[in-house]
Amino acid sequence: MSSEFIIGLAGQALYVVLKASAPMLVVALVVGLSVSIFQATTQIQEQTLAFVPKIIAVFLSLLIFGPWILNTLVDFTSQLLGNLSRYIG
Structure with missing residues (x-):
């Protein structure tokens, strides 16, 4: 198994993790920014x-x-388990 193949597989895994966590991160960013603006305007x-x-x-x-x-x-x-024979061999 070549190193490019392993790096590609790790890249796919990283992309899936980022895609799965993006909705929560974006919501937390928007809410945090909104609360910060509210705190700055009211000085709380x-x-x-x-x-x-x-x-x-x-x-x-x-x-x-x-x-x-x-x-x-x-x-x-x-997909990972379906192609397991390709990864091992």
Whole structure:
């Protein structure tokens, strides 16, 4: 097995991880930015005000995008296991 093949497989795995985590990261970024702007305009400097909404938003995005994330991971795993003989030999 060549090193280019292994690097390509690792690249695919990294792409799947980024694709699966992107919805939660984007939601956390938007909520965090919104809360920061709210805190800056009202001059409220409470740490939990920034933390709790992000946790709730990430949890809700996990509930919404969970089936898609699971489907993406299952597709990659089935492709990986389906081509296992190609990877070993």
